[in-house]
Amino acid sequence: MDPHLLTTFVTVARHGSFSAAAAELGYTQSAISQQVAALEADLGLALLRRRPVEPTPAGRRLLEHAEPLLLRLRAARADVLRTAAEPRHLLRLAATPLAVNPVVAARLAEARARQPRLEIRLRMCRAERLAALVAEGRADLGLADGIAAPSDPLRLPDAGPMTTTGVTEEDLVVALPAGHPLAGRASLRLADLIDARWLRTPLCPPARLRDLVGEGFPAGLEYEGDDVRTALNLAAAGHGLTLLPASAVPAGGGGGGGVCAVPVAAPRLVHRVELLHAALPPGAAADLVAALSG
Known part of the structure; x- marks a missing residue:
């Protein structure tokens, strides 16, 4: 399956509209219809009902596979680009609502005191988005929180190769x-x-x-x-x-x-609060990981 066509199908299904998908992806509505039709022809199955626009049973099953597949592709691209990235002093940190507890906030302050040039941009998000933001390279590090048995890891979405480290309990x-x-x-x-x-x-x-x-x-x-x-x-x-x-x-x-x-x-x-990140070159991000991990 062509990832480009798969992206179009997922966008149409999410909006329930060919025109809304066209506006988001920057195509004409006719081009969107042709791309969905090409994917259906490739599989030999109808994936979307047209009035109203909604997935068929086959389309719903494909959606279960499509989002993780597309995430892994975006993660692979971001991971490759990270290996060639120049060291930066601006770090993008994504965190779930209760992840920045007093211990984490204090460790962030200590890290900034040791690295005066370090800038941190903190973005709050829901747990279901956190792993994707890190995997896709839109955040350098992620802090996830949740309820668990002592020493048990959190249940996080599969977003490709990712390192997770316990921070606090x-x-x-x-x-x-x-x-x-x-x-x-x-x-x-x-x-x-x-x-x-x-x-x-x-x-x-x-x-x-x-x-x-x-x-x-x-x-x-x-x-x-x-x-x-x-x-x-x-x-x-x-x-x-x-x-x-x-x-x-x-x-x-x-x-x-x-x-x-x-x-x-x-x-x-x-x-429990956990830190997650993809492969990191030596530098500010790796130093912050060490600081947050205690």
Whole structure:
């Protein structure tokens, strides 16, 4: 399959529109239609229904393969170009919402103090985009965070050859309203809360809790942002519980004093931060990796 045609197909399927795909890729709508038709002719299968524009069963199956394949191609190109790149003092760091905890921030400050010419451009993104940004060369380094068993690696998308290193692990707390019946506990088992309503948020998706603990954890209010203070305010108002690293909850709680943070005793889970990067030549990026890895 021609990667060029595959890119066109993925773009049309994502937009659900030939004209929108044409605008994004810089072709005429007729050229987009011809490219999709050429891919369908190559496979001998219809991949898109035209009215409305949506993938056929064969098209949906191809999409499952297409995104990882195209990512690997972009990653290969970026990796080759990196080997010939000149040393730079501007580093692009991508991070998920809770990855830059106090320990990471302090290590960044120490690295900058040792390298006065070092400039860091920090970009926040969702976990599902992080590995792709690093693999495609749009970020030099990535910091990912998530919930895991102690010393277990995070589950990150396959984006080609990538080095991952553990940076920090810290305890988790349940953020619940100050008036909650369990707010006065010294610690909690998540099993005690499987029937409680949880905020549906990228900071702590209920689906991830189900993966780690089992059934339960019904979702309450859906919050699509990743601002910790907003999540704490929602928890304080009773919209749902959430699980956060201990360092993310200010002393005395949050949300105007309406939140109580109770440590999680069982199962033994931690909030983990990992550093990921492709091959790095000696220089500022490699030095920053060493600094962040502690």
